[in-house]
């Protein structure tokens with residue numbers, strides 16, 4: 001990755017860990033990172049936790065003055081009102097949330113989220129000071145057809161429609177090929193670079209070289225401590241969105257410490 005961007009290692013806990021388990025996991029992660037003398041200014045670490053864990057994690061982070069940041073896995077595009085079951089970006093902001101995953105493939109698949117909704121949610125997050133981690137990536141049939149780049153770029157175009165350059169520069173984009181999520185089948189570093197590089201070129205076309213340079217592009221899909229270092233050698237891969245391995249604090253801390 002280029003040195004101007006701070007790498008981000010984000011753990012997506014998905015629908016795992018209740019609020020008491022969340023405290024234990026976040027605490028264990030913080031201790032493990034501390035023991036490893038993790039330099040948060042060199043590699044940022046965040047955990048995206050279930051909504052019901054946020055208050056507990058916030059309390060722990062505040063009480064222990066942890067450098068670990070935290071976020072949510074989804075957000076409503078609305079601020080308030082008759083939207084049963086939705087969580088407002090205002091609520092997340094009040095809980096000190098730094099990041100929110102938007103358009104994860106599991107949301108797209110199980111909740112029919114489309115690019116227009118991803119766009120609206122990303123705008124809502126940014127409007128309340130929360131950085132969206134916008135997820136894009138192709139299913140296996142699209143990869144087999146060789147259309148992975150055009151597919152991901154269309155998702156990026158849709159997610160960023162109407163964004164100012166200033167707002168676009170703030171987002172994080174996670175390239176997560178669906179066929180690599182939870183399957184143990186990690187994309188090769190070259191696969192990750194192909195799409196991450198194309199996303200950066202598109203950002204330069206849509207906005208400017210400065211915006212393209214500012215945006216962090218993560219790779220996600222079966223990332224482990226054994227695969228992260230090679231992925232991070234790629235010029236346009238600026239970090240990882242880690243699912244299963246983020247539930248093991250020692251493994252996740254090793255991923256975050258990939259340089260060491």
Ligand SMILES: O=C[C@H](O)COP(=O)(O)O
Nearest residue numbers: 012181182221222243244
């Ligand atoms: O958000 C994370 C991704 O879906 C990757 O999950 P995974 O590391 O379990 O494959």
